[in-house]
Amino acid sequence: GENVEQHPSTLSVQEGDSAVIKCTYSDSASNYFPWYKQELGKRPQLIIDIRSNVGEKKDQRIAVTLNKTAKHFSLHITETQPEDSAVYFCAALYSGNTPLVFGKGTRLSVIA
Amino acid sequence: KAGVTQTPRYLIKTRGQQVTLSCSPISGHRSVSWYQQTPGQGLQFLFEYFSETQRNKGNFPGRFSGRQFSNSRSEMNVSTLELGDSALYLCASSLAANTEAFFGQGTRLTVV
Secondary structure (H helix, E strand, O other), X not given: OOXXXXXXOEEEEEOOOOEEEEEEEOOOOOOEEEEEEEOOOOOOEEEEEEEOOOOEEEEOOEEEXXXXXXXXXXXXXXXXXXXXXXXXXXXXXXXXXXXOEEOOOEEEEEEO | OOOOXXXXXEEEEOOOXXXXXXXXXXXXXXXXXXXXXXXXXXXXXXXXXXXXXXXXXXXXXXXXXXXXXXXOOEEEEEOOOOHHHOEEEEEEEXXXXXXXXXXXXXXXXXXX
């Protein structure tokens, strides 16, 4: 089955700097890669997703890149703000009839 | 429209007891997945139901079971509770494959 590795597990950045979180997946047939943000005590919420026919997607300060050959995808947050502090989860979906498989999460702390 | 609703929000049980958690998906969503969240382990997949059928199952012991009703509401049951079952249990609903999964607030289960 699919396996998703996520790094780093914790990340601290200064406000205004960029943050990058990387994930690798095992199944080359995976075709959907969402990123979720979970603030303390709240539910995970989708912040951006990418499909296998696209190499990059941007939404304001966040972007996701996908390298299908290397089987990895990354989340990029620019101009970080304290409210970006949260746990971020990547996930991969192998096919329409299989569940999302999540990485173990990255705790991002943005220091003002 | 109403989001994913999980009840109860908090639960304290004694070892050996059993527990039932409920999840009401977003109206029109037929897929409901359950995840166990513990510190450092991320979101571990329990099972997924689609149109009242269990479509996928994760690597959890048989003490964990679930079902889905005709209105798409889902329940999960854990029998013979163990201390290690203490966790946040999240359910997520989605309209179809490869579309955004929406999470509920979760049920925080504490086994003493």
